[in-house]
Amino acid sequence: MGRRTSFNPTETISLNSPIDSSVDSSPRLGPSRDPDAPQKRWYHYVPLSAGIFLLLAPQPSWLYVLVDYHLKTVHHRAAFFTHLLITYALFFMTFSALIVCVVRDPGPVTDEPKNEDSEGLMTGQDDFLAPGRWCRKCWAPKPERAHHCSICGRCVLKMDHHCPWLGAKCIGHRTYPAFLHFLLCITLVSFYIATVCGSVLWHAFSDPIRMNELMPLHGIFLTFYGLIFGLVIGSFYCWHLYLVFINQTTIENLSPFLLLRHLPPLPRTGHDLSDPPLELELSRSQRRLVRDAHGHIHLYDLGWRRNFAQVFGWKHPWGWVPRLWFGGASPGDGRNFPRSPKSDELLQRLATELTNAEDAPPSFETVIALVLTRNAQQLRQRDMPWSSTSDAAAAKAQRATSALNLGFFKSLRGGTIVGYKS
Ligand SMILES: [Zn+2]
Ligand SMILES: [Zn+2]
Numbered sequence: 260m261g262r263r264t265s266f267n268p269t270e271t272i273s274l275n276s277p278i279d280s281s282v283d284s285s286p287r288l289g290p291s292r293d294p295d296a297p298q299k300r301w302y303h304y305v306p307l308s309a310g311i312f313l314l315l316a317p318q319p320s321w322l323y324v325l326v327d328y329h330l331k332t333v334h335h336r337a338a339f340f341t342h343l344l345i346t347y348a349l350f351f352m353t354f355s356a357l358i359v360c361v362v363r364d365p366g367p368v369t370d371e372p373k374n375e376d377s378e379g380l381m382t383g384q385d386d387f388l389a390p391g392r393w394c395r396k397c398w399a400p401k402p403e404r405a406h407h408c409s410i411c412g413r414c415v416l417k418m419d420h421h422c423p424w425l426g427a428k429c430i431g432h433r434t435y436p437a438f439l440h441f442l443l444c445i446t447l448v449s450f451y452i453a454t455v456c457g458s459v460l461w462h463a464f465s466d467p468i469r470m471n472e473l474m475p476l477h478g479i480f481l482t483f484y485g486l487i488f489g490l491v492i493g494s495f496y497c498w499h500l501y502l503v504f505i506n507q508t509t510i511e512n513l514s515p516f517l518l519l520r521h522l523p524p525l526p527r528t529g530h531d532l533s534d535p536p537l538e539l540e541l542s543r544s545q546r547r548l549v550r551d552a553h554g555h556i557h558l559y560d561l562g563w564r565r566n567f568a569q570v571f572g573w574k575h576p577w578g579w580v581p582r583l584w585f586g587g588a589s590p591g592d593g594r595n596f597p598r599s600p601k602s603d604e605l606l607q608r609l610a611t612e613l614t615n616a617e618d619a620p621p622s623f624e625t626v627i628a629l630v631l632t633r634n635a636q637q638l639r640q641r642d643m644p645w646s647s648t649s650d651a652a653a654a655k656a657q658r659a660t661s662a663l664n665l666g667f668f669k670s671l672r673g674g675t676i677v678g679y680k681s
Contacts, residue, residue, distance in 0.1 A: 295396075296412020303427035307361065310424050314353065314445070317484050320477040321346065321452060327474045328459050342455055349448035355585035356441035357425070365431030366416025366593055368397070368405055390535045391520040402594035404559075406510055416593035420509040432593030436570055439503075440586030442496040446489050453485025506559040506566040515553030516546075522610045523603075530614040545616045552609045560599045569596075 329339035387393050387400035394401040394414050401407065406418040408429045417432035430438045460478045463470045502512055511517060516538040525534045532540060541549065560566060571582060572590050581587035 294412075296409065299427060303423070306424045307426045311357075313488075314350070317452070317481055320481050323477050324456060324459060324474060324481060327471050327477075328463065332463075332469050332471070332474075346448055346451060349444050349451070352584060353441060353444040353448065356437045356444060359437040359585050359587075360422075360430065360434050360441060361426040361428065363434050363437070363588075365429045365434045366405065366418065368399065368402060368414040368416060389520075391517075403596055404508065404511070405594075417508060417589070417596075418510060432591075433588040435589055436582065437586030437588070439496065439499055439570070440582075442492055442499065446493040446496050449485040449489035449492065451485075453482050453489060456481040456485065503567055503570050504563050505557045506561065506569065507557060511558075515550045518549060518553055518556060518558075518606070518609070521558060521602075521606055522613075523607050525610055525614055532614065536613065541613075542616065545613050548609065548612050548616055552605065556602050556605045556609070558598055558602045559596050560602075561597060 325339055325342055329335045329342070392401050392403070393399075394407050396407050396409075396412070397414050399414070401414050402416060404417045405414050407414045408418060408421050410421050410427065411429050415429045415431040417435070419430040419435055419438070421427075421429050422438075425438070428434075456478045460475060460482065463474060463478070499509075502509065519535050519538065522535050525532060525536070536545075538546075559569075561569075569591065570589050573579060573582060573587075574590060578587075
């Protein structure tokens with residue numbers, strides 16, 4: 260992708276304007292996109308089609324069981340209409356939420372932030388000089404909790420994950436409640452159908468004379484189908500409920516080293532780490548420290564009530580209607596999120612322990628990867644000097660690279676790879 264050829268310190272950079280015309284010529288119309296990202300093809304919709312088929316496949320059997328047992332066998336019209344109403348209301352909500360997930364933009368980074376909806380501590384423009392807040396693929400600021408999806412080729416606000424089952428789209432700030440609603444409705448309708456069919460089978464087998472010979476086949480199929488679907492999707496839904504409970508996205512939960520971006524400034528001496536540290540330069544014991552800390556530091560955890568309100572809350576009196584119907588979008592602008600006050604203290608402790616941790620020699624692969632990363636950093640530094648935290652950090656990176664190269668080649672001369680410390 261294109262890069263700026265020179266840096267003009269007097270130039271004013273608009274956060275919503277493209278720096279390179281090859282990246283995006285109309286950012287207000289939609290998100291900027293990485294031109295190197297793969298284009299969406301027809302086969303990306305195959306999992307979505309398969310999912311819709313799996314949802315529609317049991318419908319004939321379900322109608323057969325309802326009509327044959329409740330209308331023709333036991334002549335119980337009220338039960339027939341009750342089951343019909345409940346299941347098709349749930350199916351209607353399922354497909355409404357599915358349409359929202361597939362059609363809606365999950366979180367456009369280039370839209371104008373709505374400050375009046377902002378719930379965060381920062382209400383101004385994004386602090387894109389902070390670590391991890393500039394997307395080098397989109398060449399644009401990356402708001403807090405936004406991530407770049409390499410498959411979609413763009414940044415997504417509060418990105419949760421990329422979902423191949425929902426039209427190869429990301430789940431983000433504007434589609435996460437709809438996604439959870441989709442999972443919940445499928446779980447409910449699956450268990451409901453499994454329960455009704457199990458009960459029908461129980462009664463039918465206790466009076467087999469009145470039973471139609473095909474009904475048990477449909478009933479057994481639906482019972483197992485509903486149980487399997489309900490258990491699989493329900494487990495996934497419970498996992499997401501837990502994430503809402505601690506206010507984490509899937510990416511944040513599965514990426515412990517994202518914490519490094521949020522560390523307070525490290526002491527200037529007594530260690531070889533960058534500021535903030537890179538994952539690759541951590542020794543085994545330091546990596547273990549970060550993983551352990553990740554289990555305790557929930558950056559945005561404000562208590563379960565506020566956490567749930569951040570995803571499912573509404574401000575308008577009738578806001579519960581879209582929540583109940585198709586899930587809707589998360590409230591707020593999706594750019595700024597209040598931090599847990601406790602997390603700052605824990606991050607400070609982690610920073611101290613990282614700099615005090617015993618430094619074990621990294622592996623051969625780590626040394627190679629770190630050399631490449633350092634070189635890439637230096638190149639980036641040349642291209643975008645204003646994105647560095649400080650000149651001292653750059654000098655430290657240079658010294659670390661030199662020491663690393665020296666130690667690496669020394670170890671090669673010695674015939675063994677022993678680490679980078681000379
Ligand atoms: Zn991006
Ligand atoms: Zn994606």
